Amino acid sequence: MHAIVCIKQVPDTTEVKIDPERGTLIRDGVPSIINPFDTYAIEEALRLREKFGGKVTVITMGPPQAINALKEAVAMGADEAILLSDPAFAGADTWATAYTLSRAIRKIGDFDVIFCGRQAIDGDTGQTGPGIATQLQINQLTYVCKISSIDFEKKRIEVERLVEEGREVVQSALPCLITVVKDINQPRYPTILGIRRAQKAQIPTWTAKDLDVDPKLIGLDGSPTRVVKIATPPPRAGKCEIIQGESVEEQADLLAEKLIAEKIII
């Protein structure tokens, strides 16, 4: 069994603050973490390896410091890690990112399953997973909350996908690409042994030259979309009326009266 996990290093967006005067992001002191959804992807790959044997390879595309995310994945238990890093990759949108990752996966060679998190918490697009699957011409199973069965001999997998109406049971062929939601597992913490192993791990960096990529299709040049403006969200219109009263009962009654007067409660 060979599972490849695609991860992303992201700023911890729960720590991101806005400079109220300039309306820009304050990123200083914001820690870089593995995209939280990707840790569930790593965990699921490790569980498959523990059950069936084989290998887990983790890849990421990013600046040189993204190697820290890979080390963390190795500390969790991943066997191999590869960093895709090249100034030529910079500015890639989801199309160019998926293209570059898919070329790296082709270079890695045979695999049974590719795992991704459902989306990254900085971009929030959820598009790179489907993009990789389409580039590789394999089936995609998104928003997976459970792998019910997997048969590497018969090349078959059955999963549950979290959709609006409930959980959809889907059967598909291997190899395939899976994006996972949080319900799928509880990611493990790195062990002391794992952290030591990660410190010693040899993590190769692949540049554009190492991949069979068309230079016109990577980085900003290869990206169909352009970000043209960044702004802070507009404040919501409306002023908060704080309900005062002698007692909680009185406050609650006053609020009930106002809500009924709004004609939104039948």
Add this chain to the structure above:
Amino acid sequence: MALLQIKRDVCTGCGLCIQVCPFGALSLDSENIIVVNEACTGCGACVPECPVSALSLPEVEKKETVSTDEYSGVWVWVEQFDGRAASISWEMMGEGRKLADKRGTILTACVLGYEAEPIAKQAIAYGADRVFLIDDPTLKVYRTDPYARCLVELVKKYKPEIFLLGASTRGRDLAGAVATYLYTGLTADCTGLEIEEGSNLLLQIRPAFGGNIMATIKCPNHRPQMATVRHHVFEMPAPDESRQGQIIREKAVLLEEQIATKVLDLIVEKNEVNLADAKIIVSGGRGVKGPEGFTILRELADVLGGAVGASRAAVDAGWISYAHQVGQTGRTVRPDLYIACGISGAIQHQAGMRTSKIIVAINKDPEAPIFQIADYGIVGDLFTVVPALTRALKRRLNK
């Protein structure tokens, strides 16, 4: 995406490809011509083996830029489940109508399904001038491959300028595949769409960095300009049954035996919440302190006929299931009334509920950001305020 294409008139039946297929997916049929079964993974091992080039895989298009003038019209993909259209699709029809009018062009709906003609007619009532209807048993239930291939072929044939899909689980799954095939730009989860003066490009506005910023994105040189649009952000238009429109039937691209996925079942939990459709939501956060705390929220929701929501903090703590989560990584909701109890109102949470009509905040901390976006607030302990509100509403509503 799998799927080997076989030129039946070229194949000589030599069988060389059968031996190289790692999955045993190829065989000769009764006419001594190669056929492929669902075990095909599209690995491509057989393609170079064929001496007469009868085998090929669909190529991901790699064009540098397109001649953008050839593309016109606004399209909306109408999502259906179990014979019913998703409300998010009609919201997009309303928005698509405005964009089409502004560009002086027509609005087209793409309806894929089985026995889906009633949905095509509905699409006209909701604003479509034209509907592409692909009605086929293979499209009864959504699956990525057959849906994506149909939309890709439609786009290639009719060349739309703008193509909108709902940012539902299916819409995001589908849009990512279609845009990759077409090598065009796709902007996820938009909350605003405008036409730029002068360039006539689609300005796609969306939250990023957990809702901390709004980014405006353009797709200048590739077509169609594709976007998924967040649920409950645009107004639902009123249907007009007297509207006239054209329904054009097109054929499905894949046969059932060419599709490697099967949907076997849908598991619907009892008491499963449907936050998206709830008119009233009572939501709890960190201040609820544990799973027991949600009991008093549920009692209030019951009196109001509403649903129970939660912040990410409460879901991550394991107090309530993910299906209840409202926010950037949960559901986006737009109820008439949203009562936030013990929720501080982080920007990520606001991203999922700020378009609610009336927001009520109940929180101990008068400085909590939730009060900045609320219409009414009570500063106090939710464990006394919420039961008091439940009693007051019961009394006033004579329940």
